[in-house]
Amino acid sequence: MPSKKGGTGGNKQVQNHINSLNVQQGQTAVAVVRGTMAMSHSPRTKASAGTQADLKKQSNFSITSLILEGVKLNKLQLNDIIKHHLKDLRISDIQLSRSGIFTIYAINVNSFNRLLNELTPILATNGQATAKIHVPRSIRRIKDMEKVAFVKNIDIEIPESRITEALKDVDLDAIDVVRLTNKVKNIPTKIIKIIFIDPQNRNTLVHTGLQVDSMHFLAEPSMQNTKPVQCYICLQYNHVAKYCKTKQQICAQCGENHRIDQCIAASDALKCSNSKGNHLATSNECATFKEQEKRIQNLIY
Ligand SMILES: [Zn+2]
Ligand SMILES: [Zn+2]
Ligand SMILES: [Zn+2]
Incomplete structure (x- = not known):
């Protein structure tokens, strides 16, 4: 069964890390793989369960994490509930934050999905009726952008x-x-x-x-540009060098008319040509940059 890709185009950085995987019960699954993300929304059929292709796919995903809130258990108690009631699940770690929120790391997508679907009912029968399990917010946000x-x-x-x-x-x-x-x-x-x-x-x-x-x-698929565009000749915003009207090279270090590699100003004598501040004109800390950034964000949200 072919699985569908999570999207075309869009945020390339994210897209490059999105892989398809088979998921039980048609539920959207998200896998965090060494800090990158993988998603799928293709239903798994019984026939494909446990095939070699599946096993191979699953082995590509070392970690899938879930957030568990609203439980009054310590780590060992949660571990033992999972151990007794969800024997065949493969979980690599359980983390407990100071605010009492668990992060559970499943080793494969099957374990991830079963945790998502089965853990809260089991916890409810073990006196933890307020338990809530969900996908981490950072991953949800990317899923939403899709x-x-x-x-x-x-x-x-x-x-x-x-x-x-x-x-x-x-x-x-x-x-x-x-x-x-x-x-x-x-x-x-x-x-x-x-x-x-x-x-x-x-x-x-x-x-x-x-x-x-x-x-x-x-x-x-998404806004193509969310970062201010800065001309590398005049260092002003909202055009690229090709369309620079002045064609007057400005030094990012001192603001004079020369290339930065020809600058003789002392390295602590920085002068931004845009804001006149004491930083490189290409700095993300520049007030002019931040102004431009805000302008773009105001447009988007
Ligand atoms: Zn320019
Ligand atoms: Zn200079
Ligand atoms: Zn500046």
């Missing part, structure tokens, strides 16, 4: 309702359609954010684009 598409250059006069209709017409299941506003100027932008029910629906739109009657718009 369902989001941005459509740019949507003319201001087109209401969100027309876009919702257009999506329905092609059987795409959107949960939310919202035009982003520029929060600084408090005006609507030409960007529409669409949250879909799952990554498949999102990917379909990214592939086909958005057709609203006779108008067509391109869709992207």
